[in-house]
Amino acid sequence: MKLRNLENAIRDSRHIVCLLGLSVATDCGCFDYRDRDSSYDVEERYGYSPEEIFSAAFLNTRTKQFFDYYREEILGKLGEPGPDLLTLKKMEDDGKVRAVITRSIYGLPQRAGIKHVVAMHGSVYNYHCAHCGRTYTIDHILKTKGIPLCQSCENPIRPDIVLDGEMIPNHLITEAAGEVERADTLLVLGCTMKATLTQTCIKYFEGSRIILINEEEDYSDNAADLVYHGKPRDVLPKIYR
Ligand SMILES: [Zn+2]
Numbered sequence: 001m002k003l004r005n006l007e008n009a010i011r012d013s014r015h016i017v018c019l020l021g022l023s024v025a026t027d028c029g030c031f032d033y034r035d036r037d038s039s040y041d042v043e044e045r046y047g048y049s050p051e052e053i054f055s056a057a058f059l060n061t062r063t064k065q066f067f068d069y070y071r072e073e074i075l076g077k078l079g080e081p082g083p084d085l086l087t088l089k090k091m092e093d094d095g096k097v098r099a100v101i102t103r104s105i106y107g108l109p110q111r112a113g114i115k116h117v118v119a120m121h122g123s124v125y126n127y128h129c130a131h132c133g134r135t136y137t138i139d140h141i142l143k144t145k146g147i148p149l150c151q152s153c154e155n156p157i158r159p160d161i162v163l164d165g166e167m168i169p170n171h172l173i174t175e176a177a178g179e180v181e182r183a184d185t186l187l188v189l190g191c192t193m194k195a196t197l198t199q200t201c202i203k204y205f206e207g208s209r210i211i212l213i214n215e216e217e218d219y220s221d222n223a224a225d226l227v228y229h230g231k232p233r234d235v236l237p238k239i240y241r
Helices: 003-012 022-027 036-046 056-061 063-074 083-093 138-143 170-182 196-202 219-223 232-239
Strands: 016-020 097-102 117-119 122-129 135-137 157-161 185-189 209-213 226-228
Touching: 003 185, 003 209, 003 226, 003 232, 016 083, 016 170, 016 196, 022 083, 022 232, 036 063, 056 063, 083 097, 083 232, 097 170, 097 196, 117 170, 122 138, 135 138, 138 157, 170 196, 185 196, 209 232
Parallel strands: 016 097, 016 185, 097 117, 185 209, 209 226
Antiparallel strands: 122 135, 122 157
């Protein structure tokens, strides 16, 4: 696949919806709890695996340990939006990209200035009190230590993210499905065609073209119409200026 072909496909698209994969966040410096090395390191230091900690059951029963991990590993490694996200922002400004859908929780597209984002697993930038529902921003969490408590009712505040054992809110699935249905081109960045995000969204796609830009080669690549193997941060700025 030549870059010129991708460039032409993007130029010919009128309504692009982008599926933003998890490796985009990792490449921006965000913590990757699925990475085996960091997973081992987390278990050494916290006594639990990242999968165990990142669950609703753990948050409810070991709230202090959850926040020790969460503050250090998640909030400590928020990363910065890379050139791929800045290119997507330009594509949105130009009316090319109409929506960005992601399972990543780091708020990267929003920080890049992208307006229409469907964050299916929520964002570490938003919080609420599980008891009274009062909402908080990340700034409040960063100003506190230990378990963050609600200023109204003194119950623990939690991040608006989907933990293991929790469901994606229905309205977000409906919103993502609606966006994908309206697209003529699906732009899959930084994940495979068999990733959960792609699998969740692709069944709603009625457009003509799927473009996949991902570093990792996979047997599922042939489900896309145009495939380019490379990091989205290296490729996207070259095909859209
Ligand atoms: Zn409260």
